[in-house]
Amino acid sequence: MNRTPWRRPSEPLDHAELAELLPAPGDPVLSHGRLTRIEEHLMYEIQQAQARGTADERRRAPSGGSVPPPERPGRVGRRAALVAAAVAVAVLAGAAGAVRLAGQESGDLAGPPKGAVPASVVQVAQGTTEGLSSTVAQISGAAVREKLPEPRPGQFIYIKSQVSWLSTSENADTGRNETYVQKLHPRQVWLSPDGRKGWLIEPGNDTTTQEGLTLDDNPDNPARPSIGAPSYDYLKTLTTDPDQLLRKIYKETAGQGNGPDQQAFTTIGDLVMEQVMPAELASALYRAAAKIPGVVVVEDTTDAVGRHGIAIARTDETSGDRTEWIFDPKTFSYLGERTVRTRDAEGIKAGTVTGHTAITQRAVVDAVKEIPGAKDNA
Numbered sequence: 001m002n003r004t005p006w007r008r009p010s011e012p013l014d015h016a017e018l019a020e021l022l023p024a025p026g027d028p029v030l031s032h033g034r035l036t037r038i039e040e041h042l043m044y045e046i047q048q049a050q051a052r053g054t055a056d057e058r059r060r061a062p063s064g065g066s067v068p069p070p071e072r073p074g075r076v077g078r079r080a081a082l083v084a085a086a087v088a089v090a091v092l093a094g095a096a097g098a099v100r101l102a103g104q105e106s107g108d109l110a111g112p113p114k115g116a117v118p119a120s121v122v123q124v125a126q127g128t129t130e131g132l133s134s135t136v137a138q139i140s141g142a143a144v145r146e147k148l149p150e151p152r153p154g155q156f157i158y159i160k161s162q163v164s165w166l167s168t169s170e171n172a173d174t175g176r177n178e179t180y181v182q183k184l185h186p187r188q189v190w191l192s193p194d195g196r197k198g199w200l201i202e203p204g205n206d207t208t209t210q211e212g213l214t215l216d217d218n219p220d221n222p223a224r225p226s227i228g229a230p231s232y233d234y235l236k237t238l239t240t241d242p243d244q245l246l247r248k249i250y251k252e253t254a255g256q257g258n259g260p261d262q263q264a265f266t267t268i269g270d271l272v273m274e275q276v277m278p279a280e281l282a283s284a285l286y287r288a289a290a291k292i293p294g295v296v297v298v299e300d301t302t303d304a305v306g307r308h309g310i311a312i313a314r315t316d317e318t319s320g321d322r323t324e325w326i327f328d329p330k331t332f333s334y335l336g337e338r339t340v341r342t343r344d345a346e347g348i349k350a351g352t353v354t355g356h357t358a359i360t361q362r363a364v365v366d367a368v369k370e371i372p373g374a375k376d377n378a
Helices: 015-021 032-060 078-094 132-145 242-252 260-273 279-289
Strands: 156-170 177-181 185-191 198-201 296-302 308-315 321-327 334-341 353-365
Touching: 132 279, 132 296, 132 308, 242 260, 242 279, 260 279, 260 308, 260 321, 260 334, 296 321
Parallel strands: none
Antiparallel strands: 156 177, 156 185, 156 353, 185 198, 296 308, 308 321, 321 334, 334 353
16 A cells, blocks of 8 residues: 655554555434533533633732623523534534434535525615614613513513524535524523523524523532623612713623624623613613614614514624614514624625524513413413
8 A cells, every 4th residue: 555655654544544444434323312412511611611711810810900700600691502502513513524413414414404594695774873862762761661570589580582593514524614594493591680590491403402401500609790691680780871881881891802892782782682671771771882883773674583673783893794683663672683794704695694583572480491471371
């Protein structure tokens, strides 16, 4: 057999030579349940690594210096859970040479999941600063009027939504990238007012099993709530002065994301999406967002379930993604969020919808995994 001319004598055999010497590999298959458990383990490891990193930063901080409080290691936010699941899929795809996933052929080891569809491409409507202040005033007023019951200790905030996110898979054999959109699927979250306990059910994207995933704090290493990982009790302590609130957000998110303005906008968007908060704070957050450079009004857009609305939006200068917070055009209540690519980049065309959500229910319930109205219907 021929050796590569430039290989040193001590170098091992290459893949082709090994294939000739060794018997054909087996064809192991991992069950769906096993894959889900691997994903959950990876999410846990990601959270623990983040917590360890923050602890190291605290130990290295000079006397009197301040380090931002860590995110709760035992609690997975909306984006964190989705990112962790994507990491799990990427890791499994990277091991495709050793493990073949159930139902997949050799040339389709890292293809899109069942039910995935091509990413939709829309016309990107022009945003404008004209009417921004009046629109935000309407939204802020609606937030004050839309008061939900304040959760008591022992109760849980319940948020139900429909979500869909764009993903890119790479074929392990050909190296070809493929962009697709997850099938629109429900997501349910329960959060205690103090942020110590919670539950997530989102099986549609294999983020969790049908039973769900705990969001409880690690009792051995509980973390303090922060602007990036808030609880209802924490939100009650925040100022409702828009200028002071925005300064706090800039300070606590310094160095994060794609620039201070974009990170401030992203942080406010995450706060209002999957949370119940004091009405006056929600109003102040919207007024604070209007003060961020680059924020515009988009007159017509749609959420994940097709509801039309008016949007407060901002384009990330680095990625080219425009995030739109969508509100009912008549009541100005919050509907959901949409993210659209505004320019061709990384193989994704301008106008591609890279994220779609719709909040369909917010409530306060007495127990984790309790569905609002279930007692009344029993």
